[in-house]
Amino acid sequence: MSDVKLYPFIEGKNLSLCALNLDNIKLYASWENNPEVRKYGRNLFPILAEDFKKAFEESQGRIPREIGLEVWHNADKKPIGYVGFNFISWADKVGNIGLSIGDPAYWRQNLGFEATCLILDYGFNELNLQKITGNMYEMNYGSWKICEKIGMKRELMLKKNAFVKGKYVDEYEYSIFKDEWNQLRQKFDYK
8 A cells, every 4th residue: 555645636624635546456445345335335246456457447548437536534644535426427517426435444534525525526616517416325324414414415215226235225316516516615614
């Protein structure tokens, strides 16, 4: 794992969003395979570091439909997760965000909120998206509370849409529009 913040891209109060770092792919894989982390994701199969490397290589040279950034903890000088767009429709100017604070030691510290604010700023004010969505399972209380705190609205609930840990759970989709975010963002302390 690299202990040097490489390629700082967006800086916040406690976090920076940096380019994903190939030196850290073993760390990313460890987060994705951690039972406490992966229960909130959609990965059913073990993920290898080589899977991350292959995904990086396949995305080179194309118009990106996915953009990933490492979440870097400024004070502790280390990566703690990643955030980005899982899917971008450039024609529609819509993006779907994903966030994982992969290191459970950093959960419940409002860092997911800060990372989400930073990626919304980037999506709306640099990529010129008009709508950003986020999907999560009902038991991912932290994620949907972040969405509601930021001002995203629950637009969709898919009943019993996913099978997680032996039971069917609901999936939520939240959304926010560029004009809504630009009005709300001033009240949040994340930069």
